[in-house]
Amino acid sequence: MNIPEGLHYSKEHEWARLEGGTVVMGITDYAQGELHDIVYVELPKTGTTVKQMGKLLVLETMKAVADVFSPASGEVIAVNERLLKEPQLINTAPYGDGWLVKLKATNAGELKSLMDAAAYQKFIAK
């Protein structure tokens, strides 16, 4: 199970990385492993505003539909359009090429309410 240091983790299994005022987010390795075989991503439009832990987008697997929540409040400034043709990148590189959305964070301090790698490790071991 890959849980990189330096990222912020939500209880809904999203990760967030702060790059200046921008939050890059995706789903964790644990989440992709549970979902398996992601075959479609319904990405939000850029300009969409979202509250922390508000519904951000939808992932579809062979058998299920999963909501993904936003780890931070803000505005969607970029979406990973590669995923429209290659949704499996979320399975193969959840923290890399499988990133989902970039947000302009309203309040980057919100990320402190999320877990660090050690706390997330404990959370999923429960």
Next chain:
Amino acid sequence: MVALTSPLHDAHLALGGKMVEFGGFLMPLQYTGIIAEHIATRTAAGLFDTSHMGEFLVTGEDAEAFLQQALTNDLARCPPGEALYSPMCTPSGGTVDDLFVYNISGMDCAGALPARKAGHAYMVVVNAANTPKDLAWLRRLLAEWRKEGPRETAIEDIGSGVAMLALQGPQAREILEPLGRDVGSLARFHAMLVDIRGILALVSRTGYTGEDGFELYTRSAHASRLWKLLLDAGKSGGLHPAGLGARDSLRLEACYPLYGHELSEDISPVEGGVGWAVREKNPAGIGGEALLGQKRGGAPRELIALEMERAIARQHCAVMRPDSEDDAVTIGAVTSGTFSPTLGKSIALALTETGIVSTGDEVRVEVRERRIPARVVKRPFYAFAGGRR
């Protein structure tokens, strides 16, 4: 209700199977992944546990006449040693279930099944979720039929003593042939008793994947040994254990109906795309009159195949005909949808009002309140690859 388990339950857990409830049974949805198992079955072979399916024995001198009345297909097409697909319908043509009948008359199946040799004997294989309903339905039909005169027919539920495995894919024959005498020469929809390294099984050249393959019935007590034997034998040929997830995406590419989706008491076999299994030769089969009428004059709805531009359509999603830029008329609903690993596209089956759309037309499918463009294509998405022998 507590879910029942297959005799292979421990084997599934040992393989890391992700277990889900289906038709009242705890069965593996997948082992390594649905797409990998799907592709393995299309390119090499997949081994499926289908022990959740129900099995009945129908025996006695009047068994054939009884089944001929209960089913819409023509039992004359099912001599001893053969298997026949048939819907079982209500008088108005609704589908009670769709099933396979095996004519095992004169076959000494005792080693393979909890069944004594009988001059007139059929094994009926039904959908897991429908097993109790079907048994009650058949018993009621038999009781009514007996009011007309003495009938030599008995029905017995043998499902709990039977394991069913499906070995499917282009390598299936190569894997099975060395294990049992003559089994490789079995013709499609034929069945025979085979001694597979000491395990007796009733084996048929049938399946639900669109590939060549075999279905094997054996006593539950032998299930684990047979499962392991087949997995070991197939290892070098690329055989993967495959779960219900792949079974569903494979059957959907082949456009085989799944009860509760393309067939139900509200959906006739003609509507559900299996009107070919309603035979003129059996007009007295229950529902026959209504269904032959539908075959001649058209059923209210028809099954269409769709390729989606994006998203995955799921059962009950509305299918719409675009009327103008922003107006659309609902013409039906999706019955099944999935991502097709073979085509790399999102596909769906839908029931729509008859005669509204034809191949090549564009429709819309409503997914999460968005109208996604989809194109009507020819059925099936994937043509049967097994050939005829």
